[in-house]
Amino acid sequence: MTVGATETAEMPGVLTEIPQVKETARYITSNYSEFEGFPSPLTNGGLNEHGVAARDVWSNSREELWDMTPTDQSGPSYSDLSRIAMERATTARDAVDILGKLINEHGYTTYGGNSHIFADENEGWVFVEFSGGEGLWAAERLSADDIRVSYPGYIQDFPVDAIKGSNPDYVGSPNLLDVAAKQGWWTPGGDTINLQKVYGQEFPTGPFNVGVDADPTDPSPYRNPISLEAELESMDALSLQDMMRLVRDPRWSDDRSGYGQVAELRDDITDSALRTLWVATTASVTAPYIPVMIGTDDVPVEYSQHRYLTAGASANYLSPEYAEQEATEYATQTFKRLMYATCARPKDYLAEVTDAFEGMETSWIRQHEEVIADAQKLYTDGDSKGGAQVLTSLTHETALDGLALGGYLLDDILARSAADGGIHRPDVDVPDGTTASARSLSMELDGATSRDRMNCDLGGGWADGSTADRQGKYGDPANVPDFSANAAKTAANMNGAALLPLWIALSGVAGLGLGAGGLWLLTRRRSA
Incomplete structure (x- = not known):
């Protein structure tokens, strides 16, 4: 199977081939056709026949990792990893093991940092991939009583002993600690490393209290996952309908x-x-x-x-x-x-x-x-x-x-x-010399x-x-x-x-x- 991105991506890469398994699982997904430099059809996850659900969510790595990313990066992209998890995973933990092994062996093609949530009927896992071309990744287990909002995806305190495979709730790439220490972003000695602070960027929005409306001038309202988790904690036992409404929330x-x-x-x-x-x-x-x-x-x-x-x-x-x-x-x-x-x-x-x-x-x-x-x-x-x-x-x-x-x-x-x-008729400036009407100009949004x-x-x-x-x-x-x-x-x-x-x-x-x-x-x- 062909994986990765092309030279036209914002962070350029090269397409490569990795082995496909002989039999894949049946799954439900939503495909889309456009993300510059990433060949379609693209996907962010879904649900497979083994009861593994998945969702891909952005998670910006620190800018130094962006700068470190080689222009000929190779290996599976966010979409490739999402699809492979649906094709192969039999449990949420299985998805983590499969993706971690693939990145360790083939590398990872990034657009700036990414994450996934995997869940089955017993547990969930957050999986974060970092930019930089070093194949950095980490995963954290979520129990049945945990609430996690990936907006963006994140992992904070990560036990250092997990790199040796001795922690049932955390796992990461073999070089997860070494790269941080070598770059001077983290000093060894404690029991944990805060991956969000060491490898990630600050959340787009600062913390806010439950029930507080966002500042009208905030360009990224409500994008603080920890504050949104507190909002969910304040609710009564969650139902299917609550989750539907949550995804539908106009915020x-x-x-x-x-x-x-x-x-x-x-x-x-x-x-x-x-x-x-x-x-x-x-x-x-x-x-x-x-x-x-x-x-x-x-x-x-x-x-x-x-x-x-x-x-x-x-x-x-x-x-x-x-x-x-x-x-x-x-x-x-x-x-x-x-x-x-x-x-x-x-x-x-x-x-x-x-x-x-x-x-x-x-x-x-x-x-x-x-x-x-x-x-x-x-x-x-x-x-x-x-x-x-x-x-x-x-x-x-x-x-x-x-x-x-x-x-x-x-x-x-x-x-x-x-x-x-x-x-409503568009109220936009028509450039001098343009004979087309305002309705015939570009409809592209100036701002993102x-x-x-x-x-x-x-x-x-x-x-x-x-x-x-x-x-x-x-x-x-x-x-x-x-x-x-x-x-x-x-x-x-x-x-x-x-x-x-x-x-x-x-x-x-x-x-x-x-x-x-x-x-x-x-x-x-x-x-x-």
Whole structure:
């Protein structure tokens, strides 16, 4: 398999080949097509048939490590490591061991520092890779009672004895201590090394108290993971719905969010086909969570790859093989449009959009419980084909109903905005000598902070507060409007052909071939 980055990456590298395993696991992921210098399809993790969930999250290394990174760096990238973990890991700890061994043997291609969270039904692990070309990495175990927010990913106090393999809760690259000492960033002698201080950068935002809204001038609001962990600690026992709302929180679910995912890790599942990843196909602030099970055979064509947001598509003609696929409505585009329409006037529309999707998801969660019970019986009876049909039907039904509801909300909001002052015309400077109108100029954002990006944050989340403020009730089906007219438009695709979609991919590969945000992980334990 080919791994790494090219010379066009911000931190250039060279592509290399490493061995693929003979058999890979089936997994659910979201793929995307553009990160400069990193070949697509790219991924940040997902959920595999063994119940290992993963999410890749940025974690900036100190600038001296950036400067040390060679321009011909090689080895697996963040995306390669995410995909390999999904293809090979049978437990969260297994993912750590696999990635650590790969980096030790082949090196690591960085874009500035990165991290992963891996979790199964028993434990979680944080895995951080540092820049510098030295193959530096470290991992920390999380118990069932730990709360960790990777925003960015981090590890603080790391026991020095872990390098010798004598600590069950920490592991790291063999040179983790030596490089720090050689560079003069750390003096040996204590029992621990603070990896965040030694190898990382300060968090983008300083600490803040629970319930305090961010400073309106803060360019990176709420990006202090320790403060967000305290917010979660202040909440009552967390539910699946709480985690869905947390990923949807307008404080961070914005135009940069490619998708939202919640992995539901249960210890009462008797067949791997029943494992579920709840997937919002784009920023979940204005998109519903679709239940996708390992046993789901495919997703509707509307959720497969389209040319919108596919790198390089505008410079090429469409292959006739994809004509009808491209002609269908694209879920990612519909929900992106809904975000732009809603977030342009969030005080007017955000609450009702949230209520509609939460109300629909409440019904889906109940339906999911029933379907899982039915499918579990079929798998137990040896009818795996029947089980897969039940699971696939649920994914198709919820995906198409969610899309129909999104389309209904979009049409309604645009009509109301047009009636209430009209659709906003861009107020931008037209350069001297330009004959094009303001509407025809570049739409590119001049600025890259989260404050600049399109978002629906009303100061501390929704008008009535953050996820913590709103805990206790979730979603009333009565708040779902009648979207039946939109549903009729997509009903014909309920039995669409099996595809390898770009944005929600189901992958399982035998042989030597390749397999096909923030993730929040929730472990649900039930008594027998």
